[in-house]
Amino acid sequence: MRSNHITQYLVSRVRICYHDDGDFFDGNEGHQTILKERTGLKVTFKDVTLSYDGKIDTLKHLNFEIPDGSLVSLLGPSGGGKTTTLNLISGLLPATSGHIYFGDEDVTKKDALARKVGMVFQNYSLYPHLSVRDNIAFPLKMQHVSRKERYAKAEELAKLVHVDDQLDKKPGELSGGQQQRVAIARALAKSPSLLLLDEPLSNLDARLRIEMRQEIRRIQRETGVTTIFVTHDQDEALHISDNIMVLSFGKIQQFSAPDDLYERPSNLFVAKFIGEPVINTLPAETLKADLQGHVPDEIFAKAVTAGLRSEALVPFDNGQGILTTFHATLAYKQKYGREATAALNYNGQTLLSTEMAGLPADQKEGDFFITKAGFFLFDEAGALIFGGEAHDQ
Amino acid sequence: MAKKLSKVIIYVLLSVGAITMLVPFIWMVSTSLKTGPETIKVPPIWIPKVLQWGNYIKAWNAAPFAQYFINSVVVTVVTTVGQLFTSILAAFAFSRLQFYGKNLLFMIFLGTMMIPGEMLIIPNFVTLSKLGMIDHYAALIVPWLASFFTVFTLRQTFQATPDQIYYAAKIDGASDWKYLWTVLVPMSKSTITAVTVLAVIGSWNSFMWPLIATNSENMRTLPVGLQAFTTDSGTTYELLMAASTFVIIPMVILYMFLQKYIIAGISKAGLKG
Structure with missing residues (x-):
């Protein structure tokens, strides 16, 4: 209508x-x-800085171009500079x-x-x-x-x-x-x-x-x-x-x-900010044994934080592009409507998965899979160094 | 039960207040319809035996009241319009514009409100006589073209208007001037009506300044004209009261039409500021 x-x-x-x-x-x-x-009109910012009080820069050297006729969202936490x-x-x-x-x-x-x-x-x-x-x-x-x-x-x-x-x-x-x-x-x-x-x-x-x-x-x-x-x-x-x-x-x-x-979040902040539930993050070191041979050594050497989307942790290999396997215990399972979440204990870390609906109710531990999509490694500065389509083979 | 009792008490108190306010008016109207001897009779008479409507004609003819009336209307209208215009502009500046010394200036103006009006009579008289304005309309109008009370009241209301309305008007293509007159002033209608009525009443009823600033008969305003009934040989109360009645009638009518706005305006400026 x-x-x-x-x-x-x-x-x-x-x-x-x-x-x-x-x-x-x-x-x-x-x-x-x-x-x-x-x-429409194209909007271009060239090195735009804004300071309300002359001391602290609320916006720092913004450079971007918004193409004409497009719809662009400014997204971010409160006080991030959107408005x-x-x-x-x-x-x-x-x-x-x-x-x-x-x-x-x-x-x-x-x-x-x-x-x-x-x-x-x-x-x-x-x-x-x-x-x-x-x-x-x-x-x-x-x-x-x-x-x-x-x-x-x-x-x-x-x-x-x-x-x-x-x-x-x-x-x-x-x-x-x-x-x-x-x-x-x-x-x-x-x-x-x-x-x-x-x-x-x-x-x-x-x-x-x-x-x-x-x-x-x-x-x-x-x-x-x-x-x-x-x-x-x-x-x-x-x-x-x-x-x-x-x-x-x-x-x-x-x-x-x-x-x-x-x-393909370009950094750890975006990875954490976008997505519901929030991406699982853990020290890259924890995953070292399971990633050996799946991630190039020189990249892994720089990795500080690993990010795993909750849907990247799956119980079965259905050919969706598996990166590696890992062994974990199941802490709990919950069902909300059509969603089922499960918490996995892995090397002292808790990982949330939304893909465990098909598991037997009494299963306590097992081997699980990490898919290539939804797995990221970030360096010390938080920049993405592994993961996202560009890195997929 | 207790609710009923409190209601009764409230109504009794309100009635006492209302009667206290009304008695002088009733007395004025009553006296204006008496004969001379009746006005000073003890105990007082509330309703005269024969209503002396002729007092009104006598009072009107006792002095050039038509001229006084014209003078009062001219002075009141020009003063009110001028005062509103300057006050709206000043209130806008104080509430919205950024300029050097804004707060200091505001404090100084606020300070002027503490000075009693009587103190200004002599300096104002000296100033205006040096400008050669005494005994002209200018003397009755110019000193009252600005009123910080009005500025202050309007500023409180203007400040309570959300910033986003101002930004929206800017985005919509309104300059400050247009925003003021097409958005802010219409939005502040009740406060503006209230200060207008107060300015009108103040100007219409003012006695001391017109008395001092005018000498000739044809420059006098109505309240000053009421003196005509007080002479060395005494006061003719019935005529004074008849004249007083027709002097205040325009204000009573004005108030009756606008009381809704007056009350809303005052409470709005007070609460929101």
């Missing part, structure tokens, strides 16, 4: 227009939009040093007003004294678009986000999900080339959150707007994004496709 509606919208609208100077409509039919097809990065893109914060480019244009010195991005805030930040219609039309009012035209646009956008039956209400009368939709419509009103979302789903309940993230994904695909999405929820990021940037301690830990993040 919902997707139908949006498809209809797109078929009927053909294009959401792109503007250069505040003109949204060609004027002769009021409703008809021509102009250019909207394009700070977003505010640097929006222009709400000036960079301490470095350069920011939108396309080929250097926007470092431009403020939020001049950068013309669309943004959705965590608490939606709708104007409480304005109706939904006026909220969505507000950015157009600021551009002196005539009342008739901006209301027409507001109604279209309200249809796109399914709040067209709420146009005359005040934000206070809407549910959280509806407010969020209105905030998205408002952000899209000026047909921005760049849409920024700052934890837009964190105030919604779990079910609505899943619905809204699909909705955001769809709207993004259909409008082609480059979208940057801040979240601390990895599940959200993994489902919605083309690429994920993991930020922590003011640095980019990894910037890659969602699958790569999980299958």
